[in-house]
Structures are given as structure tokens and as C-alpha cells.
Amino acid sequence: MATIFKTLSVLKNPVKSFVGFIEASVSILKFCTKQRLISEGGVLHAHFYKLGIASNRHVSVKLLIMYLDFRKSAEVDQLLKDYDGFDMIVHNCLISANVNWGNVDEARKVFDEMPERNEVSWTALISGYLKCGKVDESMWLFRRNPFQNVISWTAAICGLLSNGMHSKSMELFLEMLRSGVTPNVVTFVSIVRACAEMGDFELGIAVFGLAVKVGFADDVSVCNSLITFGLRLRRMEMAAEVFEGMGRRDVISWTAILGMYDEMGDLREARKVFDEMPERNEVSWSAMISRYSQQGYAEEAFELFRQMLENGINPNSSCLSSTINGLANIKALKPGKNVHAHVVKIGMANNVFVSSSLIDLYGSCGKTTDGRLVFDTVHDKNVVLWNTMISAYSLDGQLEEAKKLFDQIPVKSIGSWNSMVSGYSRNEQHDKVFEVFNDMILSGQNPDISTFSTVLCACANLASLAKGKDLHGKTFKLGFQHDVFVGTALVDMYAKSGDIENAKKVFNKMPEKNEVSWTAMIQGLAENGFAKQSLELFEVMESTTLIKPNELILLAILFACSHCGLVDKGLDYFNSMEVSYNVKPNERHYTCVVDLLSRSGRVCEAEALMMSMPCEPEVNAWAALLSGCKTYGEEEVAERTAGKIREVAEKKSGGYVLLSNVYAAAGKWPEVVKTRKLMKERGLKKSGGCSWIEVKNELNLFYSQDGSHMESNEIYGVLELLNSNMVIQIQ
Structure with a gap:
């Protein structure tokens, strides 16, 4: 305000410089209107009234425009009373104001009351009708427009x-x-x-x-x-x-061409254009930051964000979200907190899109408490924000908190249900997956492709064929039977449930197959004992599609060769992985080849391969080698292998479990007890084995020495009775 009065004071004497003073007053009123300075504008009005120039036509019109822009009806009415008779400019201002407010009927009333009109009057009303979607009325006026x-x-x-x-x-x-x-x-x-x-x-x-x-x-x-x-x-x-x-x-030209290279995915050329730009606006900065973030270059995106701030450009919500999402992908908590601080500083903490990204960041870094603080500070939460917080809890394994929040959502979307379903699936609580899915159906919410893919995955993990078939029927009802993701999930479900014929039927009927579809079918055939068919399908994929074999497909092929006794063919595939398929073998591939050699009696080769591995062998590899030693009587190799297993046991619980099994197979039960006791002393845990049975559409889970089932007493009673009868029969 002091600056405004200082500007006016340059004209020391309003009487001597009246025209200049009026022009300055009009300019300042325009500035107040543009910058939304209504309080300062009101003070100026009082000042002009005191000087006696408030009634000047130029000044009063600008005052009217200012008050109309701020919807100050009392001040507008007072100014209108001061006008003596008809004033076309004033009426045009009223038409434009009502159009901007969406009161097109009021604008038409002012228009009809005007004794004369100019081109501004007609154009303002025609544009107003078009703005409100009243095309017929606008065109009727347009045809009668004399200007x-x-x-x-x-x-x-x-x-x-x-x-x-x-x-x-x-x-x-x-x-x-x-x-x-x-x-x-x-x-x-x-x-x-x-x-x-x-x-x-x-x-x-x-x-x-x-x-x-x-x-x-x-x-x-x-x-x-x-x-x-x-x-x-x-x-x-x-x-x-x-x-x-x-x-x-201009900056729009440069930003448009920058967007072109962004669309093409040519990040190098996009950056070249960006660096050559003589001027950058928030759109160009945001475009470049978003592209870096989306392509996985989170550090570069953050560095650009930092430079943007140094250049005095305020980021918009899209730019902030892109930067935070990139940092979430690499779990960069510290720079993420720096961005969060800037979000608070510029008053964007209530923006739901930015807040969702922050919650995702904290969730990916295991800081759900900080994410919840962000969630709680947002006043107007939308369903996306609720879903993001639920997903953050699920990702951190806090499923009780996730479910509690889920139950509080005012209106659940399909994303809300999917967040809960995928949360339980990710944490392997497959029985809960079905509970939420059933609640979803009862609520009237139709599942989407993502829902079916997740629930079918739960069916596959539980080998629940009845539930899987029921879901298959629902995909037809909702028209998802031809979707590649649903089809792939069905193939995987049938294969893991042992129904390989239905898996093949679904696979063969799929109008589109991607890399995952082929992987599911090839792997399913191999794991269900159809090793030759698995290899044949692999050859079909190579000869009829452009799909390149991935790690999982090659793992399935090696598995198939191992169980078919095709040693040389398996070794050929293994040795050509990097050369022919550009896939570097990992621990699981080596384990398959060790198993392949051990099964065929080439135990010494298997041992030599394990000694030359570029990575540490898996526990299962030692188990495969030991099994081969036992089958083919290779005692020396077996002793060396047992020694290696003891070394592994010092590092991993899986090694102790394997060592315990070795002693058990040899009948050395005191050694088994000793090994288990050692595991307990060192704080190592073996994940409990789980069995399940489905009775009347209800899944019953049982763990070792588990008493959590509602009818555990009756179950253990029946087991004791069976045990007694078995003892009697043996005697």
C-alpha cells in the first residue's frame, strides 16, 4: 500500500497534473484488480472520494470493474446510484460481470434494457450464452447482431x-x-x-x-x-x-517442441531442447522433470527441481507430484522430506494430489506414521488420498490399520477395494483376499480386471480350483474373458491347481498373449510333469512370436530339461542364455543346472559348477547335489557337500533346516535335535509349514502346533483317536 501511495505522490499537485493523476489512479486501480488487492482498492476509493475525483468517469468505471470482479454488491449498488442516466460502458461492464458469474439470464436482462448497444454488448452476451452451453440462443443473437x-x-x-x-x-x-x-x-x-x-x-x-x-x-x-x-x-x-x-x-514454441520429444520418449533430445531454451516457464520445467521421473531418473528429476526453485519458478501440483513419485521409487527419504518442506512453505500441503504422492513416498520408505500425518492434515480428502494411505499401510504390513481406514472411507471406489485386496494378497493372507472380494460383490461393486488378476493369484497360491472356476465364470459375465491379464491369471491359476487341460484351453483361446502369458503356460507345463510339451511350446513361441525369453521362461525350460533327463539340451540352453537371449543366469538358474547334472549322475560336474558360480549358491542347490550323491553313492562329494551345508547354516536359517533334514534322512535324531536347538539359540526361525482345506466355501488354515482354529480341540481329539487306531492296527 505504501508503494501505491508513493506512486501517487509523484504527482505532487493533482490540480496542476490532473490528467496525469487520473491516468495514474486508473492504472493503480487496474493493478489492484489484477493482483486481487481489494482492501487496498477500498482504501484508494476513500482517498479518491476525499480528493473529489471518485466521481470522475474514468476512475468510477475502474472502481465499478474492481467491485464487480470481487462481487462487492453493496459497493456496486452505491456506484450505480451515482451514475446519472444511461451509460453504455457501465451496462457493458454489468453484462460481462454477470456472464463471468454464470448469470446469463441477468446479463440478458441488462442487455434488453439498454436503449442502445455497441459491438461489445452483442459480443459479450453471445459469448456468455456459448460459455453456458446455450448454443441455439447464442446463434439466434449472432444472426441478429448488426456489428x-x-x-x-x-x-x-x-x-x-x-x-x-x-x-x-x-x-x-x-x-x-x-x-x-x-x-x-x-x-x-x-x-x-x-x-x-x-x-x-x-x-x-x-x-x-x-x-x-x-x-x-x-x-x-x-x-x-x-x-x-x-x-x-x-x-x-x-x-x-x-x-x-x-x-x-516464444516459450510456448519451445515448450511444444520439448513436449514432442517427451512424447517420442527421446529424453536426450528433449534435454537438448530444454537446455537451448532462452526462456522457461513452469510447464517446460514440469515436462522435463516429469519425463525424468517417469523414466526412472529420480536423481536427475530432483536436481532439475532444485534448479527450478533457484530460478524463481514456483512448481505446480503436477511438477511436485512427479518429483515426489520419482523419489518414492528409489526410496529417497531425505530429499523427499526437503520437497515436503517446500510443499508446506508454498501452501500446497492441502493439495490432494501432492499429498497422495507424499503418502506414497513415506509408505515406500516404511514411514507410515509420517504418511498418516500428511493424510490427517488434508481437509478435503478425496478417494484417491484414502486409497493411497491404505496402500501405504498394506505395503508396510500394517493390515489392521489398513482395514480400519478402509472401513472409514465415506464412499468406496473400485480402487479402494483393490487396495485392500492387493494388500492382503501381497502379505499372503489369501483367506482375507476372498473375504474382501465377497464383501465387494455384496456391496454391489463390480470387480475390474485388476481385482480378478489379484483374486485369481490368491486362488493359484491356495490351489483352490473350485473358487478359481467360479471366478472364471464371473469373467464371462462381466466381459473380461478376452483380457490378456485376466487370461494370464487364469492360466496360472489352473496350472498351479494341477488342472493343466483347462490351463491349455484358456491359453489357446487368448486372442492376445504377452510375455507373462507364455511364461505362465510354459512354467505350468514344466511344473506339472509335462516337460516335453513345455519345451515344444517354448519352440513355438520362439518361431511364431517376437517375444524374447526372459529369466522365468528360461528357468522353466531348464526345469523341464532336468525332469526330462535332457542334460545336453539343458546345458545348451544354459550356456547360450547370455549370448542368444541376453539374460544373465542367476542363482535359481544355477540351481536348476546343478539339479539337472545331479539327477543324471554327473555329480562331480555339478560340484565343479557350484565351485565356479559367480554368485553364492542357494540352499536348494546344495540339497540337489546332496540328493545326487545319495542316489549315485558319491560319498566323498557328499562329505564335502555336508561340510558346505554346515558353513551355509552359520549364515542362513535355510542351511540349518537342510542340515537338520540331512541328519533326519540318516537317522541321526540327536543331531536333528541339536541343530534345531542351535537355531533357536541363534534367534533363527523357520517359516512354519501351512496346510489348508476348504469346507463349504470357507478356507481353514493350519500351522504346526497351531491352536488358533475355533474347533482346534475337536480336531486334535480326532487326530489322537486316529493315532490310537493306527497304533492298534500296527500291533
Whole structure:
């Protein structure tokens, strides 16, 4: 405010410099309106009233505009009383204000009461009707408009375009040309956009040709619209050619071409354009940061974000979300907290999209308490925010907290249900997966593709064929039977449930198969004892598709070769993994080959392979080698293997379990007890074995020495009775 009065005080004597003082007053009122400084504007009004210039027409009109913009009805009414008689500018201001407020009927009333009107009056009302979607009323007025110049034509064309009537806007443009009115820059920009919306490349080029003829070939706005037109229609070369041919470019030109390289996924060229930009706005910074983040370069995205702040550019919600999401992917908590601090500083803490990203960041870093603080500070929570917090709890294994929050959601979306279903699935609580799924069906919410994929995965893990078949039927009912993800999940479910025939039927009927689909079928055949069919299908995939074998497919192939006794073929696949398939063998691949050699009696080769491995052998590899030693009587190798197992046991609980099993197989029960006791002393735990049975659509889970089942007493009673009867039978 002091600066404003200082500006006015430059004109020491309002009487001597009256015209200049009025011009300065008008400029300052414009500034107050633009900067939303209503309090300062009110003080100025009082000051002008004291000086006796508040009634000056120029000043009073600007005061009226300011109060209308802030919807100060009392001040507006007072100013209107001060006007003596009809004033066209005042009435036009009232029409525009009512249009901006959405009161088009009130605007029409003011319009009808005007004794005379100018082109501003007609254009403002026509635009108002179009803005409210009342196209027929606007066109009725347009046809009766006595001031049909380029501004009114353009306003009508733009209005039709904003209502999605692209063809109608083009028809009006052609009528405008026939009437002899020359289009201006805004007209051309709008009509090129219409061509883009209609997807008519030839028409767009023709419009640009007319723009060249009229003299707008070098206009930045027209060229920018043509670049956007080319990008929308995927004519990248044309867009680049227009950009290169521009004599003058603005930040929109550069940002558009930057967006082009972003769309193409050419990060290097996009960065080159970004670095060459003479001026950058928040859109260009955000585009570059988002692309780095999406392609997995979180550190680069964060560095750009930091540079953006140093350049005085305030990030928008999209930019903040992209930066935070990138940091969440690499679990970078410290820089994430720095971004969070900036979010609070600039007043974006209540933005639901930014807050969702922050919750995701804290959840991925195991800091759900901090995520919950973010969640609780947001006043107007949307369903996305609720779902993100539930997912964060699920990711951290806090399923009780997740369920508690889930039950509190005011309105659950499909994403809410999926967050809960996937949470239980991720934590291997498959019985809970079915509970939530059943509740979802009862609530009236239809499952989507993601739901089916997750629930079918639970069926596969529990080998629950009856539930899987029921879900298969539901996919037909909802029309998901041809979806590649649902189809893949069904193949996996049937294969893991031992129903390989149905797995093959689903696979063969799939109209589209991806890498995961082939993997599920090849692996399913191999694990169900159809090793030769698995290898045949692999060869079909290689010869008929462009899919490159991945780690899992090659693992299944090695497994199949091992169980078919195809040693040499398995070794050929293993030795050509890196050369032919560009896949580096991991511990599981080596274990398969050790098993392959051990099963065929080539125990010494298996041992040599384990000694030469670039990574530490798995416990299962030692078990496979030991099994081969036992089968083929290789006592020396068996002794060395047992020694290695003892070494592994010092590091991993799995080694102790294997050592215990070795002693058990040899009948050395005191050694078994000693090994188990040693595990307990060292705080090592073996994950308990689990059995389950489904009775009347209810899943019953049992763990070793488990008494948590509701009918555990009765169950153990029956087991004791069976044990007694077995003892009697043996005797």
C-alpha cells in the first residue's frame, strides 16, 4: 500500500497534473484488480472520494470493474446510484460481470434494457450464452447482431469450438470467409485447433495456407498452433519443420517442441531442447522433470527441481507430484522430506494430489506414521488420498490399520477395494483376499480386471480350483474373458491347481498373449510333469512370436530339461542364455543346472559348477547335489557337500533346516535335535509349514502346533483317536 501511495505522490499537485493523476489512479486501480488487492482498492476509493475525483468517469468505471470482479454488491449498488442516466460502458461492464458469474439470464436482462448497444454488448452476451452451453440462443443473437466484424465472428467460432462443435465452428469459419471478413490471428489459432480435434490433416494444412496468404506466416501464435496441430496428429516431422522455420519463437514454441520429444520418449533430445531454451516457464520445467521421473531418473528429476526453485519458478501440483513419485521409487527419504518442506512453505500441503504422492513416498520408505500425518492434515480428502494411505499401510504390513481406514472411507471406489485386496494378497493372507472380494460383490461393486488378476493369484497360491472356476465364470459375465491379464491369471491359476487341460484351453483361446502369458503356460507345463510339451511350446513361441525369453521362461525350460533327463539340451540352453537371449543366469538358474547334472549322475560336474558360480549358491542347490550323491553313492562329494551345508547354516536359517533334514534322512535324531536347538539359540526361525482345506466355501488354515482354529480341540481329539487306531492296527 505504501508503494501505491508513493506512486501517487509523484504527482505532487493533482490540480496542476490532473490528467496525469487520473491516468495514474486508473492504472493503480487496474493493478489492484489484477493482483486481487481489494482492501487496498477500498482504501484508494476513500482517498479518491476525499480528493473529489471518485466521481470522475474514468476512475468510477475502474472502481465499478474492481467491485464487480470481487462481487462487492453493496459497493456496486452505491456506484450505480451515482451514475446519472444511461451509460453504455457501465451496462457493458454489468453484462460481462454477470456472464463471468454464470448469470446469463441477468446479463440478458441488462442487455434488453439498454436503449442502445455497441459491438461489445452483442459480443459479450453471445459469448456468455456459448460459455453456458446455450448454443441455439447464442446463434439466434449472432444472426441478429448488426456489428458482425472479425471479433464477433471469432467469438462465435471459439464458442462453438469450446462446446465441442468442431464441424459447426468450421462451417461458420467458411461462412465468415464468404462474407468477406478477413480472419485475425485468434481466428486462425482457433480454427487450426478445430482441424486437430477433427483429425483432418489436409484441412489444417489448407487453413495454414490461407494464414500465409493473409500475412500471418511468421506469426508466433499461428505457428505454435500448427506445431500443436502436428503433434496432436502424430506428424512429428511437420511439427519439427514448422519449429525450425520460425524466425521468432516464444516459450510456448519451445515448450511444444520439448513436449514432442517427451512424447517420442527421446529424453536426450528433449534435454537438448530444454537446455537451448532462452526462456522457461513452469510447464517446460514440469515436462522435463516429469519425463525424468517417469523414466526412472529420480536423481536427475530432483536436481532439475532444485534448479527450478533457484530460478524463481514456483512448481505446480503436477511438477511436485512427479518429483515426489520419482523419489518414492528409489526410496529417497531425505530429499523427499526437503520437497515436503517446500510443499508446506508454498501452501500446497492441502493439495490432494501432492499429498497422495507424499503418502506414497513415506509408505515406500516404511514411514507410515509420517504418511498418516500428511493424510490427517488434508481437509478435503478425496478417494484417491484414502486409497493411497491404505496402500501405504498394506505395503508396510500394517493390515489392521489398513482395514480400519478402509472401513472409514465415506464412499468406496473400485480402487479402494483393490487396495485392500492387493494388500492382503501381497502379505499372503489369501483367506482375507476372498473375504474382501465377497464383501465387494455384496456391496454391489463390480470387480475390474485388476481385482480378478489379484483374486485369481490368491486362488493359484491356495490351489483352490473350485473358487478359481467360479471366478472364471464371473469373467464371462462381466466381459473380461478376452483380457490378456485376466487370461494370464487364469492360466496360472489352473496350472498351479494341477488342472493343466483347462490351463491349455484358456491359453489357446487368448486372442492376445504377452510375455507373462507364455511364461505362465510354459512354467505350468514344466511344473506339472509335462516337460516335453513345455519345451515344444517354448519352440513355438520362439518361431511364431517376437517375444524374447526372459529369466522365468528360461528357468522353466531348464526345469523341464532336468525332469526330462535332457542334460545336453539343458546345458545348451544354459550356456547360450547370455549370448542368444541376453539374460544373465542367476542363482535359481544355477540351481536348476546343478539339479539337472545331479539327477543324471554327473555329480562331480555339478560340484565343479557350484565351485565356479559367480554368485553364492542357494540352499536348494546344495540339497540337489546332496540328493545326487545319495542316489549315485558319491560319498566323498557328499562329505564335502555336508561340510558346505554346515558353513551355509552359520549364515542362513535355510542351511540349518537342510542340515537338520540331512541328519533326519540318516537317522541321526540327536543331531536333528541339536541343530534345531542351535537355531533357536541363534534367534533363527523357520517359516512354519501351512496346510489348508476348504469346507463349504470357507478356507481353514493350519500351522504346526497351531491352536488358533475355533474347533482346534475337536480336531486334535480326532487326530489322537486316529493315532490310537493306527497304533492298534500296527500291533
